[in-house]
Amino acid sequence: xxxxxxxxxxxxxxxxxxxxxxxxxxxxxxxxxxxxxxxxxxxxxxxxxxxxxxxxxxxxxxxxxxxxxxxxxxxxxxxxxxxxxxxxxxxxxxxxxxxxxxxxxxxxxxxxxxxxxxxxxxxxxxxxxxxxxxxxxxxxxxxxxxxxxxxxxxxxxxxxxxxxxxxxxxxxxxxxxxxxxxxxxxxxxxxxxxxxxxxxxxxxxxxxxxxxxxxxxxxxxxxxxxxxxxxxxxxxxxxxxxxxxxxxxxxxxxxxxxxxxxxxxxxxxxxxxxxxxxxxxxxxxxxxxxxxxxxxxxxxx
Amino acid sequence: xxxxxxxxxxxxxxxxxxxxxxxxxxxxxxxxxxxxxxxxxxxxxxxxxxxxxxxxxxxxxxxxxxxxxxxxxxxxxxxxxxxxxxxxxxxxxxxxxxxxxxxxxxxxxxxxxxxxxxxxxxxxxxxxxxxxxxxxxxxxxxxxxx
Numbered sequence: 001x002x003x004x005x006x007x008x009x010x011x012x013x014x015x016x017x018x019x020x021x022x023x024x025x026x027x028x029x030x031x032x033x034x035x036x037x038x039x040x041x042x043x044x045x046x047x048x049x050x051x052x053x054x055x056x057x058x059x060x061x062x063x064x065x066x067x068x069x070x071x072x073x074x075x076x077x078x079x080x081x082x083x084x085x086x087x088x089x090x091x092x093x094x095x096x097x098x099x100x101x102x103x104x105x106x107x108x109x110x111x112x113x114x115x116x117x118x119x120x121x122x123x124x125x126x127x128x129x130x131x132x133x134x135x136x137x138x139x140x141x142x143x144x145x146x147x148x149x150x151x152x153x154x155x156x157x158x159x160x161x162x163x164x165x166x167x168x169x170x171x172x173x174x175x176x177x178x179x180x181x182x183x184x185x186x187x188x189x190x191x192x193x194x195x196x197x198x199x200x201x202x203x204x205x206x207x208x209x210x211x212x213x214x215x216x217x218x219x220x221x222x223x224x225x226x227x228x229x230x231x232x233x234x235x236x237x238x239x240x241x242x243x244x245x246x247x248x249x250x251x252x253x254x255x256x257x258x259x260x261x262x263x264x265x266x267x268x269x270x271x272x273x274x275x276x277x278x279x280x281x282x283x284x285x286x287x288x289x290x291x292x293x294x295x296x297x298x299x300x301x
Numbered sequence: 302x303x304x305x306x307x308x309x310x311x312x313x314x315x316x317x318x319x320x321x322x323x324x325x326x327x328x329x330x331x332x333x334x335x336x337x338x339x340x341x342x343x344x345x346x347x348x349x350x351x352x353x354x355x356x357x358x359x360x361x362x363x364x365x366x367x368x369x370x371x372x373x374x375x376x377x378x379x380x381x382x383x384x385x386x387x388x389x390x391x392x393x394x395x396x397x398x399x400x401x402x403x404x405x406x407x408x409x410x411x412x413x414x415x416x417x418x419x420x421x422x423x424x425x426x427x428x429x430x431x432x433x434x435x436x437x438x439x440x441x442x443x444x445x446x447x
Binding site: 169172173177178179180181182183184185189210218219220224225226229230233234236237240241261262264265266268269270273274287288290291292293295297299300301 | 360383384393398400410444
């Protein structure tokens, strides 16, 4: 499978179809060591395609790199996506942040990488990709990690568990509100405002983030609880109807703050109220930015 | 003269220029009495009301927030209140997840003719907020050092 991936990329580059392949790879110094750390790599020469890897450490959502000027300047890009990452492309395209006809999408069939999101994954095979590498072997699951079962032995995950997607959130919401506030107080006390959650998010593409604006300074920039709450409320809500649940923000957080519940709460509201899931349907109007006269709520008097 | 003072909640009301502000104005010209606990902030439209303003209100010591604008279909800008409604439908669940007391965040539609409704809403809101007491939960967060 990895051979197919490398060959596909080599072809794309040598045929001049794309100028850069955004993928997962080892550092050049790793010299092919299997357990070497996995980095995002930007392959511009066909002979470098051998650096590409696929294993259960390929967590990153590479869609984030499409927003970077220095990557865009490399020319036409091919991007390697998992099913979950592909949703980000749908949202970005809907928001006119990328021209789908100008990028080449290499989808990888994935059976889960031992991340929380993988437990309720329903897109093991990316949709709307130009080519899909790997395929579902009859009844056994997806060739994660190049056909090797992933560490947690999740090979052969059922296709969908949509009802459980919000199970963790529901359990959290069942706790009294004071307890929930106390939980976030404790978690956000660790936040150092490095904004890694923003940098790693494919949807945070504003040239100038609201938190960096100081006229007026609506969000306190200091890493105190006050500023941290304001920031995390803002971050989560600016992703309303846009967050595809790639969980990169939680993974990137150096302080180990699990931001998933916040993203999930808005996502659940969008799904329950508007039958909308970010990145699911390329034809659907963005949930914020559109409205329906028949929207129903029960809290406005 | 040493009776304990009754708690006077601070209520921040973000109102739209075209309906609720005029409704409140009407309440005034009609000499309708309502508690002075409400601080009215006039904005062009509910569609303009950034969710950050709600957070800001709590940061600055508000005990409750009221967001009020034109009834659906009556927006001066055609659809501002529809957009606002959608926003609050997504924002409330986020506040819930944060454990921020949503019973302190109120939304109403009050038209320019509903001076009476403005009076009632403010009176009720002041009463319910008085029962809830000062919003110490969020205040502690805002005052925490480090």
